[in-house]
């Protein structure tokens with residue numbers, strides 16, 4: 001086994017792991033989006049708090065409404081400030097300006113009936129307009145779907161590269177033992193008997209590559225995620241402990257299977273005696 | 274028992290290896306396969322071991338049609354045969370003992386059986402003293418005796434030898450041939466390809482002669498005489 005092939009297999013596995021973790025996080029974000037509010041009803045600026053409460057009670061009584069939260073002007077302001085994070089002090093002194101409205105966030109029993117519910121909410125007096133986030137959520141979800149497809153394609157490409165590399169490594173050691181293989185065949189060795197040591201060698205390459213690349217990912221995941229989170233504050237990312245096991249299993253399987261397949265492929269030709 | 278039934282072998286580019294060859298070899302016979310270079314002798318042997326398949330006809334060994342055997346059954350066919358080549362084909366990084374034991378390990382024999390059988394076979398071929406030497410430490414004749422020991426160790430009913438004395442001098446050849454004759458006397462069928470006129474004429478065994486893939490002579494107690 002050459003150092004070069006070990007390094008390439010490790011890199012392949014590392015990239016594979018990154019793809020896996022990426023798509024796990026995409027799915028996680030998708031779920032967060034699905035759970036976010038589905039309708040948001042904005043009230044007229046003129047409404048005061050008791051009126052808003054009354055509207056809120058009415059909304060809660062509608063058929064398809066699962067839950068609703070009232071966000072008053074003041075709360076909306078605080079939330080906005082929080083979302084801006086460090087830049088939140090931009091808003092200082094703007095507390096009394098009426099630029100944010102009170103609204104009700106509504107989640108539904110049945111998302112498919114969201115248009116009917118939207119119309120029903122619009123009829124309640126005091127409501128100015130209702131926004132349906134289904135479209136946005138749908139778009140984001142189809143985006144994560146596309147990204148997932150992309151990373152699946154990436155994984156398949158990596159799989160082919162890894163098999164190719166391992167196959168070439170094994171080919172060298174098969175070549176060195178070609179004479180021995182022929183002799184074994186003449187004495188009556190079964191294909192499996194001859195293949196086994198080479199398959200083990202392939203699995204070892206995969207396993208070593210797995211250990212190194214998995215360790216790199218384990219050590220760099222948390223710092224990487226916190227960097228990304230500084231940039232994108234909207235979403236939560238998977239903590240290491242809730243994805244490490246699944247990632248490890250997938251990478252270990254990927255590495256060892258590629259090793260086994262690669263060596264089985266490269267010895268196949270030599271067994272035809 | 275071996276039977277060739279109208280066997281024809283055509284290689285790529287229409288090169289004929291064997292042309293409609295038929296013969297039978299009974300249990301316990303000693304048969305020489307002779308003929309000029311390219312006559313088809315090695316092709317006949319490769320058919321017996323299942324290394325190649327006939328283009329038409331059947332090759333039958335102990336009631337098994339070799340050319341219809343599934344690929345994964347071929348190893349079991351070969352365990353019932355012992356094959357000896359001109360170039361010995363020993364593993365250079367294994368000792369004499371290990372080379373012979375190896376043939377038993379492959380078939381999944383118990384360690385105890387291997388330890389009992391290998392010394393017996395080595396003493397039969399007169400190599401007990403050389404058990405721990407490597408192939409490059411012994412003479413060509415001794416190496417060939419190792420490969421004969423390896424061919425014998427799984428107690429085959431058939432020994433196939435393709436020019437086993439091709440790399441040996443006259444004296445050593447005679448020793449090796451004595452060994453084959455002894456093995457044959459114990460009941461093992463032997464099919465041997467040779468280019469040695471002296472060996473064939475000395476041994477007085479059945480001779481099958483091929484010429485351009487065609488069987489041209491098959492006689493008991495035959496002589497070499499393959500013509501100019």
Ligand SMILES: Nc1ncnc2c1ncn2[C@@H]1O[C@H](COP(=O)(O)OP(=O)(O)OP(=O)(O)O)[C@@H](O)[C@H]1O
Nearest residue numbers: 284285288289290309310311312313314315316317
């Ligand atoms: N794998 C092959 N592909 C193509 N032609 C082959 C192959 N093996 C043998 N032949 C041809 O088939 C014919 C018979 O070959 P074979 O090896 O059986 O001869 P042989 O009697 O063993 O000769 P020699 O005494 O030189 O060993 C020859 O013309 C040879 O060139």
Ligand SMILES: [Mg+2]
Nearest residue numbers: 314315316435
């Ligand atoms: Mg030949």
